[in-house]
Amino acid sequence: MNVIHFFDAIDKSLFLFFNGIHASFFDGIMFAISGKFTWFPLYAAVIYVIVERWKKDGVIAILSIILCLIIADQLSSHLIKELVQRPRPSHADDLKGMVHLVRDYTGGAYGFVSSHAANSVGFAMLTILIFKRSSYSIAIAFWAFLVGYSRVYIGVHYPFDVIGGVLVGLFAAFVCFELLKRYHPKKHQVYGSNTALEHPKTRLLIAIFGLNLIGTVIYSLFFF
Numbered sequence: 545m546n547v548i549h550f551f552d553a554i555d556k557s558l559f560l561f562f563n564g565i566h567a568s569f570f571d572g573i574m575f576a577i578s579g580k581f582t583w584f585p586l587y588a589a590v591i592y593v594i595v596e597r598w599k600k601d602g603v604i605a606i607l608s609i610i611l612c613l614i615i616a617d618q619l620s621s622h623l624i625k626e627l628v629q630r631p632r633p634s635h636a637d638d639l640k641g642m643v644h645l646v647r648d649y650t651g652g653a654y655g656f657v658s659s660h661a662a663n664s665v666g667f668a669m670l671t672i673l674i675f676k677r678s679s680y681s682i683a684i685a686f687w688a689f690l691v692g693y694s695r696v697y698i699g700v701h702y703p704f705d706v707i708g709g710v711l712v713g714l715f716a717a718f719v720c721f722e723l724l725k726r727y728h729p730k731k732h733q734v735y736g737s738n739t740a741l742e743h744p745k746t747r748l749l750i751a752i753f754g755l756n757l758i759g760t761v762i763y764s765l766f767f768f
Contacts, residue, residue: 555704559633562696562703563644570697571646572764578660578694582760586687589752590671593745608724609670615716616666620659620709630656634699643699651700658701661709662716664691669717674724677746683753688713 576582590609594602632655633643668688672681692710695701 551704555702556633556636556639558703559696560639560642562693563633563699566644566697569765573761574694574697575646575649576760576764577690578698583687583756585756585759586749586753587667589749593749594674597745604727605674605724608720609667611723612666612670612716612720613663615719616662616713617659619716620657620662620712624657624708624712625652625654625659628656629654630705632700632705633702644697645700646698649698649700655701655705657708657712658692658695658705659709660695661688661692661701661706662712664688665710665713666716666720667713669714670720673717673721675746675749680746680749683750687753687757 591606594605596602598605631653632651633639634645634650635653636643665688668684671684675681692706695706696703
């Protein structure tokens with residue numbers, strides 16, 4: 545067994561373990577967490593806080609977030625997936641009948657790396673670097689973890705797909721933060737300052753995230 549087959553076997557074993565931990569109660573919740581449009585209130589709250597904190601200068605920070613998402617998405621979806629061409633577990637012939645799929649959703653043909661993981665981690669890491677608040681960092685890191693885990697739960701990604709997406713997202717975030725440090729008009733407020741985000745604004749972001757998550761759970765339970 546070569547190295548690639550060895551890690552592939554480990555990845556599939558991990559996938560079957562985590563994907564096998566499921567219950568009908570959580571199916572709708574995880575499917576909703578994985579949705580592209582679920583987290584718009586969180587994104588809007590982040591944009592609002594940036595504009596409120598830095599006014600017109602915040603446009604550069606917002607553009608850096610957009611650029612981060614473009615880099616993460618393009619690298620994961622349109623470069624790495626096409627180069628590697630690893631079938632998703634939902635399309636793997638040797639796993640037929642063994643994968644727990646939610647809503648019979650199978651995704652596209654290829655899964656490495658997870659663009660959901662890349663985008664969510666890129667967004668989370670870049671905003672962590674911008675805001676520099678431990679409470680926000682914990683909340684948004686938990687959010688990124690939920691998104692990544694949901695992709696394994698609903699059966700469309702292996703754990704290593706998600707880990708690969710995490711690395712892509714981190715790369716995109718650090719590249720964009722370096723650009724932001726260089727070109728932001730108020731560098732001292734974006735980098736190396738504990739005053740980058742006041743506590744009330746931190747609490748607002750955490751509250752919006754909490755309400756967004758609760759709303760997602762309630763919606764999935766009643767309308768899934």
